[in-house]
Amino acid sequence: MIVLFSLAVGVLAGTGLYLMLRPRTFDLILGLSLLAHAVNLFIVLMGRIRTGAPPILEASKAPTLANYADPLPQALVLTAIVIGFAMTALIIVIAMAAHKKTRSDHVDGGGERS
Numbered sequence: 001m002i003v004l005f006s007l008a009v010g011v012l013a014g015t016g017l018y019l020m021l022r023p024r025t026f027d028l029i030l031g032l033s034l035l036a037h038a039v040n041l042f043i044v045l046m047g048r049i050r051t052g053a054p055p056i057l058e059a060s061k062a063p064t065l066a067n068y069a070d071p072l073p074q075a076l077v078l079t080a081i082v083i084g085f086a087m088t089a090l091i092i093v094i095a096m097a098a099h100k101k102t103r104s105d106h107v108d109g110g111g112e113r114s
Contacts, residue, residue, distance in 0.1 A: 005045045012038035025095040025105045029088065036084040040077045047073025 012034050019031030047070055099105055 002045065005041060009038050009042050009045065012041065023106050023108070025099070025107055028107060029091050029095065032091065033084070033088055036080065036087075040080050040084075043073050043077050043080065 016031045016033070016035030016038055019027045019034065022028065022031070095105075
């Protein structure tokens, strides 16, 4: 399971980086989104995926890592999702304004007409 998640992180990060290096604005936005998803999956993966562990401590057991699921990676990913959504919305608005001004969807404003 961890190998599958690791491969998914690698594919998402590689694809996101490739798309970010493309000259089109849409490719840049899609690449940033894929890279954000790769980072979120990486954070979850580093939080040690545990199945069957209760999310809340029992009063009779001592608080060790074997007794409960760690909620910190989930909280970090939730925060990263909200920040990623806001970042994507801002970049789309900026890209739309740049397209309106330059009539091109290239990142640098030049290139062929779309």
